[in-house]
Amino acid sequence: MxxxxxxxxxxxxxGAIYALLLAISATxxxxxxxxxxxxLLERQTQAAINADAVGLSERWREGGLSSLIxxxxxxxxxxxxxxxxYFLADRNMRRVAGNLERWPSNVSTQGPLYExxxxxAGIRSLANxxxxxxxxxxxxxxxxxxxxRAQLRGLLTDAMLWALLVxxxxxxxxxxxxRNLFRRTIANISATAAAIARGDLAQRVTVTGRGDEFDQVAxxxxxxxxxxxxxxDGVRQxxxxxxxxxxxxxTRARTRLEDALLHADTPEAMRAAIERATxxxxxxxxxxxxxxxIAEIEAGSRRSAFTRIDITPLLAEVEELYGALAxxxxxxxxxxxxxxVLAYGDKALIQQAIANLLDNAVKFSPPGGTxxxxxxxxxxxxxxxxxxxxxxxxxxRAKATDRFYRGESARSTPGSGLGLSLVAxxxxxxxxxxxxxxxxxxxxxxxxxxxxxxAEARPGVLQPNHDFxx
Amino acid sequence: MRILVVEDDKDVAGFVVRGxxxxxHVVEHADNGRDGLFLAASExxxxxxxxxxxxxxxxxxxxxxxxxxxxxxxxxxxxxxxxEVDDRVKGLKAGSDDYxxxxxxxxxxxxxxxxxxxxxxxxxPVTKLVVExxxxxxxxxxxxxxxxxxxxQPREFRLLExxxxxxxxxxxxxxxxxxxxxxxxxxxxxxxxxxxxxxxQKVDKPxxxxxxxxxxxxxxxxxxxxx
Numbered sequence: 001m002x003x004x005x006x007x008x009x010x011x012x013x014x015g016a017i018y019a020l021l022l023a024i025s026a027t028x029x030x031x032x033x034x035x036x037x038x039x040l041l042e043r044q045t046q047a048a049i050n051a052d053a054v055g056l057s058e059r060w061r062e063g064g065l066s067s068l069i070x071x072x073x074x075x076x077x078x079x080x081x082x083x084x085x086y087f088l089a090d091r092n093m094r095r096v097a098g099n100l101e102r103w104p105s106n107v108s109t110q111g112p113l114y115e116x117x118x119x120x121a122g123i124r125s126l127a128n129x130x131x132x133x134x135x136x137x138x139x140x141x142x143x144x145x146x147x148x149r150a151q152l153r154g155l156l157t158d159a160m161l162w163a164l165l166v167x168x169x170x171x172x173x174x175x176x177x178x179r180n181l182f183r184r185t186i187a188n189i190s191a192t193a194a195a196i197a198r199g200d201l202a203q204r205v206t207v208t209g210r211g212d213e214f215d216q217v218a219x220x221x222x223x224x225x226x227x228x229x230x231x232x233d234g235v236r237q238x239x240x241x242x243x244x245x246x247x248x249x250x251t252r253a254r255t256r257l258e259d260a261l262l263h264a265d266t267p268e269a270m271r272a273a274i275e276r277a278t279x280x281x282x283x284x285x286x287x288x289x290x291x292x293x294i295a296e297i298e299a300g301s302r303r304s305a306f307t308r309i310d311i312t313p314l315l316a317e318v319e320e321l322y323g324a325l326a327x328x329x330x331x332x333x334x335x336x337x338x339x340x341v342l343a344y345g346d347k348a349l350i351q352q353a354i355a356n357l358l359d360n361a362v363k364f365s366p367p368g369g370t371x372x373x374x375x376x377x378x379x380x381x382x383x384x385x386x387x388x389x390x391x392x393x394x395x396x397r398a399k400a401t402d403r404f405y406r407g408e409s410a411r412s413t414p415g416s417g418l419g420l421s422l423v424a425x426x427x428x429x430x431x432x433x434x435x436x437x438x439x440x441x442x443x444x445x446x447x448x449x450x451x452x453x454x455a456e457a458r459p460g461v462l463q464p465n466h467d468f469x470x
Numbered sequence: 471m472r473i474l475v476v477e478d479d480k481d482v483a484g485f486v487v488r489g490x491x492x493x494x495h496v497v498e499h500a501d502n503g504r505d506g507l508f509l510a511a512s513e514x515x516x517x518x519x520x521x522x523x524x525x526x527x528x529x530x531x532x533x534x535x536x537x538x539x540x541x542x543x544x545x546x547x548x549x550x551x552x553x554e555v556d557d558r559v560k561g562l563k564a565g566s567d568d569y570x571x572x573x574x575x576x577x578x579x580x581x582x583x584x585x586x587x588x589x590x591x592x593x594x595p596v597t598k599l600v601v602e603x604x605x606x607x608x609x610x611x612x613x614x615x616x617x618x619x620x621x622x623q624p625r626e627f628r629l630l631e632x633x634x635x636x637x638x639x640x641x642x643x644x645x646x647x648x649x650x651x652x653x654x655x656x657x658x659x660x661x662x663x664x665x666x667x668x669x670x671q672k673v674d675k676p677x678x679x680x681x682x683x684x685x686x687x688x689x690x691x692x693x694x695x696x697x
Contacts, residue, residue: 324664393678
């Protein structure tokens with residue numbers, strides 16, 4: 001993916017940007033160096049020539065030609081570095097004083113600084129000179145021998161050119177390093193993504209532990225993968241459950257019908273078989289309905305019906321519905337609630353969740369037992385249903401909310417194994433949890449919902465929609 | 471009752487039409503949305519059974535909305551495979567009187583359609599329900615049978631009231647759960663049976679004849695003992 005077209009590769013782009021930035025900085029540095037060395041020397045030469053010229057012109061004004069000539073001789077004599085150049089010529093450009101043999105032919109106007117080859121004491125040399133025209137037809141040439149400086153500048157130029165080459169190489173090498181670094185960092189993520197695309201959902205992006213931006217990206221990606229894999233597990237679990245657990249009732253219905261087809265010898269027997277098979281199919285439809293409802297709740301679409309509700313009258317209604325049933329089974333249903341337990345949620349769903357818990361409690365309580373239903377509001381709103389039945393072994397409690405879970409003791413009782421899944425789904429929809437505990441003996445199911453304050457302060461809580469009918 | 475069935479599935483439609491006719495109703499059938507809308511708008515029915523997903527470009531909800539837009543108040547029961555709570559809410563909001571999801575038991579459908587009939591006619595302010603020698607006074611909230619006062623819990627009163635309002639009709643357990651308790655889910659256990667049997671203890675047991683009858687595979691019916 002990285003090698004398909006250089007310019008479409010982000011790694012290449014980063015490398016190129018690095019190289020470009022390096023080249024720009026190196027050029028900037030070189031220009032500054034040049035300005036600070038060769039440029040400085042040139043400016044110094046110009047300044048010295050100017051100072052000389054000012055001094056000589058003062059002499060001319062004070063003492064005329066003779067004074068100027070003396071001064072030139074003096075200055076030449078005192079010039080330790082032997083780099084000063086003076087030349088005074090008459091109107092015919094013939095030498096009057098100075099250390100050049102003749103007037104350089106190409107120095108024709110005043111103003112510009114000429115750089116030219118001169119012959120001085122028989123030695124060819126490089127000089128910077130400037131021409132000044134004096135009254136009376138005299139011409140003055142003031143200059144400096146810059147042979148040494150020119151050599152220095154040459155060295156500097158060479159060094160700069162070499163440096164440019166070195167910078168070029170370094171930029172290329174750096175670009176490659178940057179590209180590889182980038183590739184390696186991305187490779188970690190892309191290898192993980194590729195592995196997941198191949199179906200290995202357990203793969204995770206390696207977190208280096210440096211806590212840098214790449215680590216943050218890796219963590220975000222890992223969180224996302226975690227969530228996806230949990231959802232996938234859920235889907236897989238449901239489809240497996242459907243495949244396995246619906247097979248039994250479907251088999252039963254099919255067997256009944258086929259058996260009737262082959263063996264029923266009276267219309268009554270046939271009718272009875274068809275009736276039983278129809279009941280089996282109704283059971284299957286009910287399971288589908290329950291699965292659909294759980295899926296609907298888990299998808300969170302029901303949050304639009306959330307509103308402020310009082311749990312106490314809700315429990316009273318459920319008690320009223322199940323009280324008679326409990327009595328029928330010889331079970332005492334004891335309800336204990338404060339005058340008001342406020343929560344924020346979907347009334348119908350909470351009602352159904354409590355009904356499911358009571359359904360289980362009544363189903364599994366031994367005759368003569370007590371089922372307790374209590375509610376309390378504190379840091380959280382707790383709705384507790386406890387029975388004195390066989391309970392759920394600690395090892396199986398985590399699985400009890402899985403779809404189609406049926407405890408050992410539940411094998412002989414009717415039920416689909418979806419009741420607790422629905423309760424757990426309702427709890428999660430409300431931002432709460434379902435805890436299953438040991439009531440010693442029996443099961444203690446605690447539906448924990450967030451307190452009213454917490455639930456209403458939760459971001460993303462939709463405004464209650466009172467028009468909602470259901 | 472004169473009933474219109476708008477349903478495109480041949481098997482389901484045939485079964486429903488046959489069943490309704492056997493129950494003594496006059497039935498018209500349309501197998502697409504356009505014919506359904508035409509029949510519903512041009513003729514008078516006591517009830518309409520409407521599928522939601524129909525061929526012909528006009529679906530059940532559209533038919534319903536058009537009818538209600540024309541101030542047609544014919545009782546409508548939506549019969550649909552769309553079973554989510556939101557689908558149900560959408561159907562009821564569009565103006566349907568009842569919503570039944572597929573698959574369904576015919577007894578449930580029949581009971582609900584017959585219940586619609588009463589609702590459709592509108593009974594006016596009734597203050598007293600009477601079946602045979604059983605009297606229920608809605609104002610004083612008293613129940614008497616053969617002149618003898620019967621004490622009922624508030625919920626038992628409402629249960630009896632519901633049964634008496636639908637006297638002579640089959641009432642299913644789901645209808646009771648929805649109509650009396652306002653619960654919209656199926657409990658796994660037979661809670662309703664327990665409540666009806668308690669009511670029987672008070673209303674039927676002390677008297678020579680029973681009024682509350684169990685209808686096999688369907689539900690309950692409150693009616694006078696047939697001669």
